[in-house]
Amino acid sequence: MALLSVNKLTKSFGGLTAVLNVNMEINQGELVGLIGPNGAGKTTVFNLITGMYEPTSGTITLDSNGIKKEIQGLKPYTICNIGLARTFQNIRLFKDLTVLDNVRIAMHKNVKYGLFSSFFHLPSHSREEALLTRKSLELLEILKLDHKKDELARNLPYGEQRHLEIARALATNPVLLLLDEPAAGMNPAETAQLTELISWIRKEFNLTILLIEHDMSLVMKICERIYVLDYGMVIAEGTPEEIKNNKRVIEAYLGEDMSNAGD
Amino acid sequence: MEQLFQQAINGISLGSIYALIALGYTMVYGIIKLINFAHSDVYMLGAYIGYVCMTKLKLGFLPSLLISMALCTLIGVLIEKIAYKPLRNATRIAVLITAIGVSLFLEYTTMAIAGANVRTYPPLTGFMNMSFEIGSVSITMMQIIIVSVTIVLMVLLQFIVKKTRIGKAMRAVSLDSDAAELMGINVNTTISFTFALGSALAGAAGIMVGNYYNSINPLMGMLPGLKAFVAAVFGGIGIIPGAMIGGYFIGIVEVLVSGYGNSMYRDGVVFAILILVLIIKPTGLLGKNTREKV
Amino acid sequence: MGNKAKSNLAIKIILLAATFVIIQLLIFLDVINDYLQATMATICINIILAVSLNLITGFTGQFSLGHAGFMSIGAYTCALITLRNPTLPGFIIGVFAGAVMAALIGGIVGLPTLRLRGDYLAIATLGMSEIIRIVFLNLDSITNGAAGLQDIPQFTNWIWLFIFTTGTVLVISNFIKSSHGRACISVREDEIAAEAMGINSTRYKVIAFIIGSFFAGIAGALYASTFNFIDPKIFGFSKSIDVLVVVVLGGLGSISGSIIAAVLLGIITTYLQAFANIQMILYSVLLIIIMIFRPQGLMGSKEVSLSIFSKLGSIIKPKKGRA
Numbered sequence: 001m002a003l004l005s006v007n008k009l010t011k012s013f014g015g016l017t018a019v020l021n022v023n024m025e026i027n028q029g030e031l032v033g034l035i036g037p038n039g040a041g042k043t044t045v046f047n048l049i050t051g052m053y054e055p056t057s058g059t060i061t062l063d064s065n066g067i068k069k070e071i072q073g074l075k076p077y078t079i080c081n082i083g084l085a086r087t088f089q090n091i092r093l094f095k096d097l098t099v100l101d102n103v104r105i106a107m108h109k110n111v112k113y114g115l116f117s118s119f120f121h122l123p124s125h126s127r128e129e130a131l132l133t134r135k136s137l138e139l140l141e142i143l144k145l146d147h148k149k150d151e152l153a154r155n156l157p158y159g160e161q162r163h164l165e166i167a168r169a170l171a172t173n174p175v176l177l178l179l180d181e182p183a184a185g186m187n188p189a190e191t192a193q194l195t196e197l198i199s200w201i202r203k204e205f206n207l208t209i210l211l212i213e214h215d216m217s218l219v220m221k222i223c224e225r226i227y228v229l230d231y232g233m234v235i236a237e238g239t240p241e242e243i244k245n246n247k248r249v250i251e252a253y254l255g256e257d258m259s260n261a262g263d
Numbered sequence: 264m265e266q267l268f269q270q271a272i273n274g275i276s277l278g279s280i281y282a283l284i285a286l287g288y289t290m291v292y293g294i295i296k297l298i299n300f301a302h303s304d305v306y307m308l309g310a311y312i313g314y315v316c317m318t319k320l321k322l323g324f325l326p327s328l329l330i331s332m333a334l335c336t337l338i339g340v341l342i343e344k345i346a347y348k349p350l351r352n353a354t355r356i357a358v359l360i361t362a363i364g365v366s367l368f369l370e371y372t373t374m375a376i377a378g379a380n381v382r383t384y385p386p387l388t389g390f391m392n393m394s395f396e397i398g399s400v401s402i403t404m405m406q407i408i409i410v411s412v413t414i415v416l417m418v419l420l421q422f423i424v425k426k427t428r429i430g431k432a433m434r435a436v437s438l439d440s441d442a443a444e445l446m447g448i449n450v451n452t453t454i455s456f457t458f459a460l461g462s463a464l465a466g467a468a469g470i471m472v473g474n475y476y477n478s479i480n481p482l483m484g485m486l487p488g489l490k491a492f493v494a495a496v497f498g499g500i501g502i503i504p505g506a507m508i509g510g511y512f513i514g515i516v517e518v519l520v521s522g523y524g525n526s527m528y529r530d531g532v533v534f535a536i537l538i539l540v541l542i543i544k545p546t547g548l549l550g551k552n553t554r555e556k557v
Numbered sequence: 558m559g560n561k562a563k564s565n566l567a568i569k570i571i572l573l574a575a576t577f578v579i580i581q582l583l584i585f586l587d588v589i590n591d592y593l594q595a596t597m598a599t600i601c602i603n604i605i606l607a608v609s610l611n612l613i614t615g616f617t618g619q620f621s622l623g624h625a626g627f628m629s630i631g632a633y634t635c636a637l638i639t640l641r642n643p644t645l646p647g648f649i650i651g652v653f654a655g656a657v658m659a660a661l662i663g664g665i666v667g668l669p670t671l672r673l674r675g676d677y678l679a680i681a682t683l684g685m686s687e688i689i690r691i692v693f694l695n696l697d698s699i700t701n702g703a704a705g706l707q708d709i710p711q712f713t714n715w716i717w718l719f720i721f722t723t724g725t726v727l728v729i730s731n732f733i734k735s736s737h738g739r740a741c742i743s744v745r746e747d748e749i750a751a752e753a754m755g756i757n758s759t760r761y762k763v764i765a766f767i768i769g770s771f772f773a774g775i776a777g778a779l780y781a782s783t784f785n786f787i788d789p790k791i792f793g794f795s796k797s798i799d800v801l802v803v804v805v806l807g808g809l810g811s812i813s814g815s816i817i818a819a820v821l822l823g824i825i826t827t828y829l830q831a832f833a834n835i836q837m838i839l840y841s842v843l844l845i846i847i848m849i850f851r852p853q854g855l856m857g858s859k860e861v862s863l864s865i866f867s868k869l870g871s872i873i874k875p876k877k878g879r880a
Contacts, residue, residue: 118735
């Protein structure tokens with residue numbers, strides 16, 4: 001049984017159909033890529049899966065630890081708490097907060113002390129805050145951001161902001177991680193580093209990952225399976241090798257030489 | 264039934280005033296996203312300028328109206344240049360506090376100069392004092408003047424906004440001021456012009472209220488200003504026809520609640536309607552729903 | 558770390574106790590006369606109002622123009638209770654009943670309106686507080702309408718003001734330094750990102766609103782019990798604006814800023830009394846000038862920290878190695 005199954009997902013904005021009858025399955029432990037030309041509807045699919053938009057029709061089912069749940073139309077925070085985390089294409093950090101606070105906020109759902117405890121900083125507050133801070137620092141260490149924990153997020157260099165986005169998503173303790181163009185704006189060296197990081201966190205956190213990316217070198221290198229979206233529809237699905245040689249995909253990219261992209 | 268007509272006529276007169284003030288709020292909000300709290304005081308100043316013209320200078324209504332509108336235009340532009348322009352890149356709440364400062368400044372300066380007590384406009388004479396009786400429904404000349412002046416001004420405003428270069432610039436700046444600037448539109452001039460238009464309308468409303476209700480005081484702008492703003496929000500803030508519809512709606516509701524219900528609850532009903540509208544359709548009657556792009 | 562936190566806490570407690578004792582002594586010696594005591598009460602009440610509004614507007618980012626409405630609920634509740642039961646327990650019950658009533662109404666008002674954003678929320682809260690005022694104006698049999706309630710027993714003194722003001726500041730700053738408080742701040746920073754990180758933004762907006770209203774209720778109760786008289790006019794739109802001015806002058810998102818601004822404004826107003834007829838003109842000009850030259854407020858979103866004292870200390874004493 002797939003961890004995430006998307007069934008006939010459709011979303012129209014007024015007269016414009018952004019996503020039409022999309023079917024996707026992502027199995028436990030897989031790393032799946034979602035590619036397509038600009039405006040193909042990739043981010044809309046993400047927004048539908050993470051509850052930012054409500055689908056016009058179709059279902060999205062998450063099967064986490066044998067509990068099946070339809071998540072379409074639920075609120076983003078509910079979906080996050082079920083175990084889906086995401087990053088944003090146009091980085092949406094809490095810019096005026098510290099690196100540490102960015103991560104601690106994402107860990108909020110684990111906090112058990114109540115409001116009353118927070119008013120008077122009762123022992124339960126101090127105990128859990130210490131634990132929360134420790135866990136956050138561990139996570140920052142993994143992403144090599146621990147030495148910048150007290151910096152404001154806005155002051156980080158671009159690449160580190162992308163890393164912090166991933167750290168923040170991981171802090172919500174997800175089963176499925178959705179990365180929206182994590183390599184956007186990175187140079188080849190940074191992209192290579194990121195590629196390694198993604199493979200590594202996937203093993204370390206036992207994650208399933210769905211990834212939108214424009215950088216073909218990254219997609220072809222680490223994705224096990226790829227969905228190709230064009231005009232809101234899935235036009236191809238398969239291994240990187242199959243996608244490279246798929247006629248419709250090459251047409252969709254109009255001249256972009258796919259066969260060289262992965263080398 | 265006749266009473267209803269009478270109320271409707273009173274409501275339309277009052278609504279005209281609200282609509283004139285609301286237009287200034289809505290245009291300024293549309294262009295720089297500021298709730299211009301000082302706007303209601305420009306209206307108050309319009310009433311005082313009219314008072315001076317009609318008592319001290321013994322001018323007639325029409326010249327007084329024009330002088331009042333002209334001076335209010337000047338005041339509006341000055342306020343914008345002195346107090347708001349330096350804050351163009353500040354947070355909106357800082358500009359809002361500045362607007363509150365300007366509002367207090369105008370109120371209390373007027374109070375220091377003209378005194379805190381109520382002033383009465385001279386009684387209307389000649390044809391201005393006429394009234395018409397149709398059955399038991401009576402319409403005063405002043406009501407007819409208010410409604411006709413308002414209609415003329417609104418038509419003029421629509422013409423300026425829709426048909427002139429500067430009107431086109433106003434619409435462009437309110438949609439996207441950065442893009443408008445790149446297209447060669449002088450944003451600062453356009454903003455000043457918007458303040459000028461709004462203030463002229465407020466000035467007209469001020470002098471007409473002075474003649475309609477006879478009494479004016481330095482704090483007279485507060486409540487009507489608030490309700491005119493409600494009218495602007497009701498119709499969809501930033502949308503010119505919305506402010507007109509909102510103004511008339513609020514005026515009529517207010518008069519009907521006073522006439523048929525409890526006048527003490529008049530303002531309460533206005534605010535309750537506002538909240539209902541906001542909850543059901545947050546962008547107002549004519550507003551478009553927009554959502555933030557993720 | 559632990560030692561440093563403890564010594565910071567000790568310094569804070571000593572400073573607070575010293576402030577309390579010195580002022581109490583000055584009152585006892587009659588250096589602080591009745592007039593100055595009234596000014597002090599106003600300052601304390603404004604601190605409570607500003608800090609609680611700062612939680613809603615500065616930290617959670619929800620623009621409210623209705624704080625006076627919740628203040629009035631506290632004031633009327635406490636006044637009505639102490640008028641019937643003019644005893645000290647009656648006063649304490651009155652203050653808390655006022656706060657709870659304000660919080661309750663805050664929750665009822667907040668639930669539907671907090672879906673609105675920015676200026677729309679501001680206008681809705683403004684409308685709500687006007688409705689509250691109009692209801693008080695019309696509930697003649699209970700509130701005595703426009704004439705207001707007179708001869709409210711006076712229980713508020715420096716001791717109570719001190720307790721409630723420090724209590725408010727402590728509880729709200731503690732809240733902000735908790736995970737729940739951070740959740741509120743994340744809503745201000747980026748609501749969409751906060752929701753994606755599992756934060757129920759509506760819930761935290763309502764929580765901030767309820768806490769803010771609770772303390773506004775306390776401020777209202779103290780007001781009624783300090784000045785013996787309340788009527789609906791006191792709690793109009795201008796009062797909400799006054800509180801917002803304190804918050805913005807101090808800096809949105811800075812508790813110490815709110816406190817400093819409330820104290821400064823209190824002192825300035827006292828001095829301006831000498832120029833009674835142009836007092837408000839000077840005040841408004843001051844407001845415009847401050848906003849033009851320091852639009853982020855006195856403190857921005859920073860807090861005054863005790864590191865100032867340790868810096869002073871290190872200047873006086875030669876530097877030692879960190880223990």
